Amino acid sequence: MSKRIDVEHLNVYYGDFLAVEDVNINIDSRSVTAFIGPSGCGKSTFLRTLNRMHEVIPGAYAKGKVMLDGEDLYGKGVDPVTVRSMVGMVFQRPNPFPTMSIRDNVLAGVKLNNKKISRSAADELVESSLKGANLWNEVKDRLDKPGSGLSGGQQQRLCIARTMAVKPDVVLMDEPCSALDPISTIAIEDLIHELKEQFTVVIVTHNMQQAQRVADKTAFFNIEGTGKPGKLVEFDETATIFQNPKQKATEDYVSGRFG
Amino acid sequence: MSTNLSDQEQKQAGEKPASALADAASAGGRAGDKIFSGLSLGAGIVIFLTLAAVAIFLTWQASPVIEIPADEVSGGNGFLSYVYPLILGTLMAAIIALLIATPVGILVALYISHYAPAKVAKPVGYVIDLLAAIPSVVYGAWGITVLSPALAPFYNWLANNLGFIPLFQGPASATGRTMMTAGIVLSIMILPIITSMSREIFVQTPKLHEEASLALGATRLEMIRQAVLPFARTGIVSAIMLALGRALGETMAVALVLSTGGLQWSLIRSGNNTIAAEIALNYPEAFGDRLAELIAAGLMLFVITLIVNFIARAIIARYKEFSGAN
Structure with a gap:
């Protein structure tokens, strides 16, 4: 399953502070979309509104519409818990549960909400998810060992497997490679290419080469100054953003003349 | 004599940069380290000794119990x-x-x-x-x-x-x-x-x-x-x-x-x-x-x-x- 995302007039607040102003964006299903921009421009904040994770921070809220195949995630009576099981998330630093084995980590999301799963179905899901995350061959002999014993790159792929096991419609990635070495980064990027066959992928990255390597479309966010809200400046095909941007600010940023 | 002294002084002055690194390491930092590790070791030993002293006292004072007739x-x-x-x-x-x-x-x-x-x-x-x-x-x-x-x-x-x-x-x-x-x-x-x-x-x-x-x-x-x-x-x-x-x-x-x-x-x-x-x-x-x-x-x-x-x-x-x- 894969769904498209349409955002209309979204404003994100931390208490009284407007962090991201008036975002309108249409993200196709089965595509990879990259968010780029300077630090503090609100791209991570905006990403977290797509699965309502920003609400975890006290005082944070969003106004506007985020439509997942036409269904508003911020509509009345929508439970953020349901939203998050449909829109999965991979974080900046790998965060497998240290108290669980590799196998239990993959099943962590599946076992939520009192869902029962048979032993054989669980085995199959663990295998398919780990294969999907290109991790199966490395861990198949030590599934009952703690996930924290893996390398950083393996841990991040374990987190991706854990997210895939829930079978979400969308996978959000918040700088998934920023804590990884180049080899592990390549492994994750290869994986992102495969992920888009099943999921809608949205990735925040500071690495512009990475955006060019993995993304079909790229959105550039910018901030005019401290205390001002972040804005979506330009959203287009990745090639257009990097070679022929319409906005001066985008061109300055992608050519390194920023700041 | 005086030339010797000045030679020595010169020698010392010349050597100083080379030994400064070693001096700094041993003087301030290491002494503090040693004192602190000594203190924490001492604290650990005190706890151990206290526990042992309590155990010994109890065992020694309680030992007559074995010899008291049951009735x-x-x-x-x-x-x-x-x-x-x-x-x-x-x-x-x-x-x-x-x-x-x-x-x-x-x-x-x-x-x-x-x-x-x-x-x-x-x-x-x-x-x-x-x-x-x-x-x-x-x-x-x-x-x-x-x-x-x-x-x-x-x-x-x-x-x-x-x-x-x-x-x-x-x-x-x-x-x-x-x-x-x-x-x-x-x-x-x-x-x-x-x-x-x-x-x-x-x-x-x-x-x-x-x-x-x-x-x-x-x-x-x-x-x-x-x-x-x-x-x-x-x-x-x-x-x-x-x-x-x-x-x-x-x-x-x-x-x-x-x-x-x-x-x-x-x-x-x-x-x-x-x-x-x-x-x-x-x-x-x-x-x-x-x-x-x-x-x-x-x-x-x-x-x-x-x-x-x-x-x-x-x-x-x-x-x-x-x-x-x-």
């Missing part, structure tokens, strides 16, 4: 039959206290760390910590004058309705000064230990793991079960052990509340006694063999505490690989 020991049937009801009484009181204080303590800690708004969490935390500051004799007095009479009707009800369970066999104590009351008073006394230690650990749960759980679609309760409690497991065990230590050794509150007597399986009848209370009640008038008896009972308490701690260590070690510390 001259209190109760008239030898030391073991004198001490085992006390051991059972001690364990009963401590277990009742833990059964009540552990779930309540953990729930309160979770409320403070993950549910209460900051405005409420702080005062609740202070109040709980204040409980630890109340002297145990005050708890004892409160137990006698308020709690016991208040519980007496409830014990009657238990005896009438659940009397078929040996633990609630009637007739219930009319004063309410029973093992159950003692256990409840103890549970209130150890509540702050469990609550404050658990809270400290709960708030240290890495944000990363809490968010990982929430992002998978966990409710707040599921997040707590998935990320917070497993992370805190070792700490919770430590907190329970500290609390158990206090419950096992608590003297005044039990001595005041409990209407002591022989071994009694019913928790709502008067009877039973704990080692600590037995020692406190009888020590002032004891001498000779009786003194050795009491100290031997104290040695038993010491041994029980050690065993409990070893069990706790073993439990923690079992989960070591999955503790999150690696």
Whole structure:
């Protein structure tokens, strides 16, 4: 399953502070979309509104519409818990549960909400998810060992497997490679290419080469100054953003003349 | 002579840059390091020596017990039959206290760390910590004058309705000064230990793991079960052990509340006694063999505490690989 995302007039607040102003964006299903921009421009904040994770921070809220195949995630009576099981998330630093084995980590999301799963179905899901995350061959002999014993790159792929096991419609990635070495980064990027066959992928990255390597479309966010809200400046095909941007600010940023 | 001196000075001056690196390292930093490691080693040794001194004192003072003829020991049937009801009484009181204080303590800690708004969490935390500051004799007095009479009707009800369970066999104590009351008073006394230690650990749960759980679609309760409690497991065990230590050794509150007597399986009848209370009640008038008896009972308490701690260590070690510390 894969769904498209349409955002209309979204404003994100931390208490009284407007962090991201008036975002309108249409993200196709089965595509990879990259968010780029300077630090503090609100791209991570905006990403977290797509699965309502920003609400975890006290005082944070969003106004506007985020439509997942036409269904508003911020509509009345929508439970953020349901939203998050449909829109999965991979974080900046790998965060497998240290108290669980590799196998239990993959099943962590599946076992939520009192869902029962048979032993054989669980085995199959663990295998398919780990294969999907290109991790199966490395861990198949030590599934009952703690996930924290893996390398950083393996841990991040374990987190991706854990997210895939829930079978979400969308996978959000918040700088998934920023804590990884180049080899592990390549492994994750290869994986992102495969992920888009099943999921809608949205990735925040500071690495512009990475955006060019993995993304079909790229959105550039910018901030005019401290205390001002972040804005979506330009959203287009990745090639257009990097070679022929319409906005001066985008061109300055992608050519390194920023700041 | 003077040229020699100046030569030497020159030599020293010339050498200085080369040796400055070595000097700086050995002078300031290393001396501090050595002093500090010496101090911490000393502190460790002091604890070890204290423990050894207590153990040696107890064993030495208690040793005459072996030689006392069985019929001259209190109760008239030898030391073991004198001490085992006390051991059972001690364990009963401590277990009742833990059964009540552990779930309540953990729930309160979770409320403070993950549910209460900051405005409420702080005062609740202070109040709980204040409980630890109340002297145990005050708890004892409160137990006698308020709690016991208040519980007496409830014990009657238990005896009438659940009397078929040996633990609630009637007739219930009319004063309410029973093992159950003692256990409840103890549970209130150890509540702050469990609550404050658990809270400290709960708030240290890495944000990363809490968010990982929430992002998978966990409710707040599921997040707590998935990320917070497993992370805190070792700490919770430590907190329970500290609390158990206090419950096992608590003297005044039990001595005041409990209407002591022989071994009694019913928790709502008067009877039973704990080692600590037995020692406190009888020590002032004891001498000779009786003194050795009491100290031997104290040695038993010491041994029980050690065993409990070893069990706790073993439990923690079992989960070591999955503790999150690696």
